[in-house]
Amino acid sequence: NAGVMQNPRHLVRRRGQEARLRCSPMKGHSHVYWYRQLPEEGLKFMVYLQKENIIDESGMPKERFSAEFPKEGPSILRIQQVVRGDSAAYFCASSYPGSRAYEQYFGPGTRLTVT
Amino acid sequence: GENVEQHPSTLSVQEGDSAVIKCTYSDSASNYFPWYKQELGKGPQLIIDIRSNVGEKKDQRIAVTLNKTAKHFSLHITETQPEDSAVYFCAASRPPGYSTLTFGKGTMLLVSP
Numbered sequence: 001n002a003g004v005m006q007n008p009r010h011l012v013r014r015r016g017q018e019a020r021l022r023c024s025p026m027k028g029h030s031h032v033y034w035y036r037q038l039p040e041e042g043l044k045f046m047v048y049l050q051k052e053n054i055i056d057e058s059g060m061p062k063e064r065f066s067a068e069f070p071k072e073g074p075s076i077l078r079i080q081q082v083v084r085g086d087s088a089a090y091f092c093a094s095s096y097p098g099s100r101a102y103e104q105y106f107g108p109g110t111r112l113t114v115t
Numbered sequence: 116g117e118n119v120e121q122h123p124s125t126l127s128v129q130e131g132d133s134a135v136i137k138c139t140y141s142d143s144a145s146n147y148f149p150w151y152k153q154e155l156g157k158g159p160q161l162i163i164d165i166r167s168n169v170g171e172k173k174d175q176r177i178a179v180t181l182n183k184t185a186k187h188f189s190l191h192i193t194e195t196q197p198e199d200s201a202v203y204f205c206a207a208s209r210p211p212g213y214s215t216l217t218f219g220k221g222t223m224l225l226v227s228p
């Protein structure tokens with residue numbers, strides 16, 4: 001059973017470009033979460049999605065960031081007009097629906113570097 | 116919102132010693148407390164978790180204890196091995212939905228042979 005998959009693993013963007021990060025949840029999981037990890041810091045929650053729905057985006061910056069989880073295909077975290085402060089590791093996690101929704105399993109992350 | 120404090124930030128032990136990492140949380144409604152291990156360049160791996168209806172849980176060399184009254188929980192690793200070296204994160208979440216995990220800042224554990 002493949003784990004949570006993220007791509008690309010490393011992404012370099014110049015200031016002002018767009019970054020697209022992809023996440024495929026584990027088989028059977030229908031909940032997806034995005035977290036951001038800055039150097040020397042813990043993970044910070046950004047957004048929680050189910051298929052075609054954003055459930056909680058309380059941790060998402062109001063501007064330039066968006067997320068989706070379409071009916072078909074991976075979840076996408078999009079960062080428009082990237083700035084140096086966006087450089088971080090972005091992790092996706094997934095969980096089962098229902099009573100085990102609290103168990104979140106993480107992917108390997110995408111390390112974004114903005115030059 | 117929830118705030119999770121984790122100590123120590125770094126911990127060095129000799130192989131075979133025990134290691135203890137402690138976390139405190141602020142939201143009394145939190146009732147799910149997972150621990151994650153993150154190796155260099157990898158994503159966090161869920162290693163053990165505990166819910167508030169129990170005070171202790173064990174899985175081989177690792178155990179977690181929870182004191183709801185004092186709002187703190189701890190990770191205990193016995194008979195440490197060099198492959199236990201990693202960054203360990205505690206986290207907390209609350210119903211409904213448990214969607215938001217609030218993480219501590221992590222403990223870098225170094226086990227020397």
